[in-house]
Amino acid sequence: MLRPSQPAPLKLPTLTYRRPQEGRDYWVQDDFLPDALAISQRCYSQTEWQLGAPHRAEPWPGMRSPNALTPDEMAYVEAWVKKVTGAKRLWQESTPEGSTLNHNHVQLVGMDESAARPHTDSRKLCRYACVIYLTPDPDPTCGTSFFRLRYPNGSLGGNICSPPHANLREALGVKALPPDAWQEEIRIENRFNRILLYRGNLVHSATGYFGFEQADRRMTIVFFWMA
Numbered sequence: 770m771l772r773p774s775q776p777a778p779l780k781l782p783t784l785t786y787r788r789p790q791e792g793r794d795y796w797v798q799d800d801f802l803p804d805a806l807a808i809s810q811r812c813y814s815q816t817e818w819q820l821g822a823p824h825r826a827e828p829w830p831g832m833r834s835p836n837a838l839t840p841d842e843m844a845y846v847e848a849w850v851k852k853v854t855g856a857k858r859l860w861q862e863s864t865p866e867g868s869t870l871n872h873n874h875v876q877l878v879g880m881d882e883s884a885a886r887p888h889t890d891s892r893k894l895c896r897y898a899c900v901i902y903l904t905p906d907p908d909p910t911c912g913t914s915f916f917r918l919r920y921p922n923g924s925l926g927g928n929i930c931s932p933p934h935a936n937l938r939e940a941l942g943v944k945a946l947p948p949d950a951w952q953e954e955i956r957i958e959n960r961f962n963r964i965l966l967y968r969g970n971l972v973h974s975a976t977g978y979f980g981f982e983q984a985d986r987r988m989t990i991v992f993f994w995m996a
């Protein structure tokens with residue numbers, strides 16, 4: 770039974786809360802890549818893919834392919850990231866065990882392959898995460914959302930994975946929470962050639978996926994930087 774007037778019991782996991790603010794926690798720019806349609810077509814016609822969930826036991830869904838953008842295109846993206854964040858240097862990190870994030874990968878995910886999975890990106894591997902939406906005629910409701918904790922009594926909790934924890938699993942002390950433990954707070958719509966950059970320690974997820982054929986599934990290029 771929901772009793773919204775009661776405070777959250779203290780033994781439930783907690784996270785710091787800060788309302789995500791554009792220009793401080795996330796950045797959006799439309800009509801971003803100068804040659805987006807050609808890049809989109811190039812990525813859609815890619816034939817070499819690595820399979821993720823549900824086809825293989827991977828934390829990421831659908832399929833991916835590396836080196837989505839050329840070095841020149843990448844330089845263009847990084848110049849913008851530096852400009853809006855003020856970061857002087859961007860780089861990719863790997864853990865001592867050798868794990869990395871799939872930086873500059875094109876990701877293609879169909880409606881039947883996954884759903885929203887709120888998470889944070891490892892603080893050891895990424896400070897900023899970024900996505901460029903490259904489906905020419907996307908379902909606008911399938912962009913990216915930011916979430917905050919929602920307790921069984923209906924009260925709302927935090928949205929940030931803070932030190933010393935690297936990820937939500939560490940911060941919450943559980944492997945995963947059910948989908949209704951998260952409240953969607955802000956949704957960035959999917960629009961062709963829109964770039965969304967955000968702090969990877971904010972709880973986030975793709976809002977949803979669309980398309981069933983390779984040619985119309987939700988396509989993005991994803992990036993992860995330390996700064």
Ligand SMILES: [Fe+2]
Nearest residue numbers: 888889890898
């Ligand atoms: Fe993520």
